[in-house]
Amino acid sequence: MNYLSKEQLQKIKSQFATVEYDDSQAEPALYVARSEFLDLLKSLKEKVSLSFDRLANYTAVDYKDYFEIVYNLFSRRYNRWVTVKVKLEDHDNPEIESVTGIWEGANFEERETYDLMGIRFLNHPNLTRILMPDDYDAFPLRKDFVPLEPKIEGGELVWHKPSTIS
Amino acid sequence: MAQTEHYILNMGPQHPSTHGVLRVKVELDGERIVHCTPVMGYLHRGIEKLMESRTYTQCVPFTDRLDYVSSMNNNWAFCGAVEKLAGIEVPERAEYIRVICAELNRIASHQVFIGSLLIDLGAATGMIYAFRDREKVLDLFNIICGARMTCHYIRIGGVIKDAQDEFLKETQKFVDYVPQMLQEYDNLFTGNEIFMERLKGTSIITKEDALRFNMSGPNIRASGHEYDIRKIDSYGVYDRFDFQVPTGTKGDNWDRYRIRFEEIRESARIIQQALDSIPAGPYMAKVPKVLKPAKGDVYHRVENTRGELGFYIVSDGTTKPYRVHIHRPSFINLQALDTMCKGLLLADAVAAYATVDPLMGEVDC
Amino acid sequence: MHNGILYLVTQDIREALLPIAGSEIIVNLTIMALGIALMFGLVTGSALIFTLLERKVCAFIQVRIGPNRVGPGGTLQSLADMLKLMSKEDIVPQGIDMWLWVLSPALIFVPSALIYAMFPFDDGVIFADVNIGLFLILAITSQSVLPFLMGGYASNSKYAMIGGMRTVAQMLAYEVPMVFALMGVVMLTGSLKMSAIVEAQTDVWFVVLQPLAFLIFMVAALVESNRPPFNIVEGESEIIAGPFTEYTGMRWALFFLAEFANLLSISIMTTTLFLGGWHGPEFLPGMVWFAIKVMIMVLVYQWIGWTFPRLRIDHMLTFGWKVLLPIALVNVLLTGIGIYVFNWL
Numbered sequence: 001m002n003y004l005s006k007e008q009l010q011k012i013k014s015q016f017a018t019v020e021y022d023d024s025q026a027e028p029a030l031y032v033a034r035s036e037f038l039d040l041l042k043s044l045k046e047k048v049s050l051s052f053d054r055l056a057n058y059t060a061v062d063y064k065d066y067f068e069i070v071y072n073l074f075s076r077r078y079n080r081w082v083t084v085k086v087k088l089e090d091h092d093n094p095e096i097e098s099v100t101g102i103w104e105g106a107n108f109e110e111r112e113t114y115d116l117m118g119i120r121f122l123n124h125p126n127l128t129r130i131l132m133p134d135d136y137d138a139f140p141l142r143k144d145f146v147p148l149e150p151k152i153e154g155g156e157l158v159w160h161k162p163s164t165i166s
Numbered sequence: 167m168a169q170t171e172h173y174i175l176n177m178g179p180q181h182p183s184t185h186g187v188l189r190v191k192v193e194l195d196g197e198r199i200v201h202c203t204p205v206m207g208y209l210h211r212g213i214e215k216l217m218e219s220r221t222y223t224q225c226v227p228f229t230d231r232l233d234y235v236s237s238m239n240n241n242w243a244f245c246g247a248v249e250k251l252a253g254i255e256v257p258e259r260a261e262y263i264r265v266i267c268a269e270l271n272r273i274a275s276h277q278v279f280i281g282s283l284l285i286d287l288g289a290a291t292g293m294i295y296a297f298r299d300r301e302k303v304l305d306l307f308n309i310i311c312g313a314r315m316t317c318h319y320i321r322i323g324g325v326i327k328d329a330q331d332e333f334l335k336e337t338q339k340f341v342d343y344v345p346q347m348l349q350e351y352d353n354l355f356t357g358n359e360i361f362m363e364r365l366k367g368t369s370i371i372t373k374e375d376a377l378r379f380n381m382s383g384p385n386i387r388a389s390g391h392e393y394d395i396r397k398i399d400s401y402g403v404y405d406r407f408d409f410q411v412p413t414g415t416k417g418d419n420w421d422r423y424r425i426r427f428e429e430i431r432e433s434a435r436i437i438q439q440a441l442d443s444i445p446a447g448p449y450m451a452k453v454p455k456v457l458k459p460a461k462g463d464v465y466h467r468v469e470n471t472r473g474e475l476g477f478y479i480v481s482d483g484t485t486k487p488y489r490v491h492i493h494r495p496s497f498i499n500l501q502a503l504d505t506m507c508k509g510l511l512l513a514d515a516v517a518a519y520a521t522v523d524p525l526m527g528e529v530d531c
Numbered sequence: 532m533h534n535g536i537l538y539l540v541t542q543d544i545r546e547a548l549l550p551i552a553g554s555e556i557i558v559n560l561t562i563m564a565l566g567i568a569l570m571f572g573l574v575t576g577s578a579l580i581f582t583l584l585e586r587k588v589c590a591f592i593q594v595r596i597g598p599n600r601v602g603p604g605g606t607l608q609s610l611a612d613m614l615k616l617m618s619k620e621d622i623v624p625q626g627i628d629m630w631l632w633v634l635s636p637a638l639i640f641v642p643s644a645l646i647y648a649m650f651p652f653d654d655g656v657i658f659a660d661v662n663i664g665l666f667l668i669l670a671i672t673s674q675s676v677l678p679f680l681m682g683g684y685a686s687n688s689k690y691a692m693i694g695g696m697r698t699v700a701q702m703l704a705y706e707v708p709m710v711f712a713l714m715g716v717v718m719l720t721g722s723l724k725m726s727a728i729v730e731a732q733t734d735v736w737f738v739v740l741q742p743l744a745f746l747i748f749m750v751a752a753l754v755e756s757n758r759p760p761f762n763i764v765e766g767e768s769e770i771i772a773g774p775f776t777e778y779t780g781m782r783w784a785l786f787f788l789a790e791f792a793n794l795l796s797i798s799i800m801t802t803t804l805f806l807g808g809w810h811g812p813e814f815l816p817g818m819v820w821f822a823i824k825v826m827i828m829v830l831v832y833q834w835i836g837w838t839f840p841r842l843r844i845d846h847m848l849t850f851g852w853k854v855l856l857p858i859a860l861v862n863v864l865l866t867g868i869g870i871y872v873f874n875w876l
Contacts (some may be wrong), residue, residue, distance in 0.1 A: 056467065057467070074399070140215055
């Protein structure tokens with residue numbers, strides 16, 4: 001797999017102040033602050049010398065005290081990869097701007113991330129639950145998740161918070 | 167005063183042609199589609215969450231249940247990701263067996279596609295012919311690993327069992343049979359006037375739309391974008407084989423059908439080359455009994471039969487993955503459904519689901 | 532005088548009964564009742580047999596074996612199905628229009644059975660040889676659209692409603708070319724009487740004189756009887772089962788039986804109008820020739836049905852109005868010219 005070259009990295013770093021490059025992991029990643037990430041993604045996509053035009057993968061990880069949004073971008077033209085990560089420090093009320101303005105195809109994946117991880121996407125065209133029931137009141141992929149109990153009350157399915165945690 | 171109203175028709179989750187439990191809310195004006203919204207989640211089993219509480223080896227069978235008609239490719243995607251994470255080298259022979267199995271699986275999956283497309287168009291006979299030949303592939307899987315659909319054959323570090331001579335011989339027989347099989351399909355339905363009339367020029371996805379919706383697999387190739395991960399971002403030993411990536415021109419239902427048809431031919435070619443050059447040697451790498459990959463995250467993707475299937479795995483250094491995310495092609499491809507169906511008739515919507523080829527096990531994950 | 536075997540048998544019975552009953556009216560009524568019983572036996576019996584035949588033919592075309600468990604070689608399968616359907620729970624959905632909903636499966640069988648009265652099975656063996664026979668048949672078959680629409684409307688289901696609407700649309704589009712195609716036959720015969728039409732084919736069958744009309748009639752007949760590839764009314768991959776989506780058990784079975792009765796009646800119509808009816812070489816009785824021709828037509832219709840994909844509704848309507856209708860009109864014109872030239876020669 002090819003990743004960003006040193007010159008490109010230098011260029012990006014000079015443009016975006018908050019970008020940090022971490023190549024100690026299995027796959028190197030660009031860490032960027034929430035204030036700049038949209039501009040960074042836009043320039044990664046639109047600059048001809050970079051042209052990371054495909055959002056290959058998109059997800060969020062719950063690290064217990066913060067969330068991390070992961071964008072795996074692929075450039076068809078140069079057969080090159082870059083991973084962009086954004087940390088969301090506010091674990092109780094995670095919010096981030098939607099990237100549907102840049103990649104419209106991220107629509108379902110963002111809805112899925114909202115549904116399972118509970119991250120709110122601003123400016124998303126239709127941010128509703130996609131896999132879980134509409135009235136479900138928990139976010140299953142979070143690490144502190146406790147499954148809700150389904151009960152039928154008066155012919156309606158209602159989800160209850162479990163009373164005891166065994 | 168006479169006036170007409172739009173009405174909403176719920177197709178699914180129990181409907182003969184939504185391929186499992188997809189529910190599509192179709193807003194209709196008479197029989198013309200104004201809007202259609204896919205609603206999913208009826209088969210959501212929480213595989214991503216389940217994987218967090220299993221060891222890496224125990225995670226592999228879950229992948230069989232994702233896209234259950236092409237389980238070999240799913241196994242490969244997950245194992246490839248773990249191998250990348252743990253730095254395991256897969257032996258040569260195992261790579262070849264993987265290619266053979268994955269391509270056989272691609273043929274089987276495309277036959278399910280052809281079969282289900284035909285039955286959705288009302289030609290039940292065509293479906294039986296396609297499924298008859300799919301049975302031959304499933305029998306091959308039965309020989310090699312004892313399972314037919316949920317194979318769990320490709321494991322971390324290689325394959326679980328060596329490919330017997332019998333398997334290779336039978337596979338050779340099947341590969342020889344493929345051209346004859348495709349000819350039979352062509353004679354039976356490809357040239358049929360009604361079939362062409364229903365598929366040509368309907369549910370067009372332009373190349374721009376396909377790129378916009380992040381589509382992948384045969385669906386994006388039918389729109390004329392040559393995007394095949396086996397070719398552009400090769401994994402395994404695919405770079406050693408000579409094969410074409412068939413692409414369409416218009417992106418209509420007909421192109422999506424023909425692409426699958428041609429891909430069966432190309433898959434057979436790959437299998438032939440793999441059979442000719444399969445080396446001897448071990449079929450499994452030395453993998454520690456307790457797999458503890460180093461801390462870090464990795465994304466690995468393969469060209470599944472439905473498109474780009476990727477696994478994003480985060481390891482925290484223990485025996486269990488900290489987080490697994492599955493990038494499922496069917497799920498992403500479904501986004502195009504509204505664009506495809508707008509302004510068409512109800513019968514076209516059915517053909518459109520069939521050619522997008524979503525598999526609910528994978529969509530709902 | 533007629534010389535069909537059944538006719539002669541009837542004459543014998545008539546003569547035997549006359550001294551017992553004493554009055555000619557009572558004899559006639561008895562014969563009539565016997566005939567009606569026979570006819571209903573034929574319709575329901577043939578539907579049962581055709582269910583099995585359909586499944587066997589379909590299995591043959593689809594490289595399968597088909598039903599082979601119940602009875603020797605699976606012959607009792609349709610009987611078992613019938614028993615199962617009768618023992619099933621009769622589910623009545625909510626919010627239906629009860630009267631229409633209950634009437635629809637009962638009424639669907641009426642036109643299917645009624646037209647058998649006008650079919651000449653053999654020389655002189657025809658229930659009601661009225662002099663507007665063909666007209667009556669067409670009038671009755673077009674009534675079969677009403678129960679479908681009733682069922683579709685009453686079921687309180689959108690699928691059923693779409694199916695009901697489709698019936699009307701396809702009915703309108705195909706009844707017209709069918710009637711015009713049959714005009715050619717009527718012009719050649721000079722009569723609407725069914726026996727006269729068969730009589731006129733003693734030397735040459737109408738399939739030779741009216742090939743265009745024959746093809747148009749075949750297509751239109753498939754549409755009228757909702758056979759694949761024109762089964763858009765039930766179109767199981769789009770609208771589940773159309774008008775009978777909400778029906779279960781015996782009510783559903785009635786729709787099902789009517790479908791097979793229709794298959795038989797379109798085969799009989801094709802045979803009577805184009806394939807010379809009971810005519811055939813002398814070594815077999817007319818009745819047998821008639822049965823053979825009908826069976827061949829049934830097989831042909833099933834063969835067509837199991838090989839083609841279903842048409843889309845707009846293609847089908849376009850085909851009916853813009854292709855079949857002009858051809859049928861041209862056929863009428865050509866027949867007229869042909870008759871004129873023939874008389875002039």
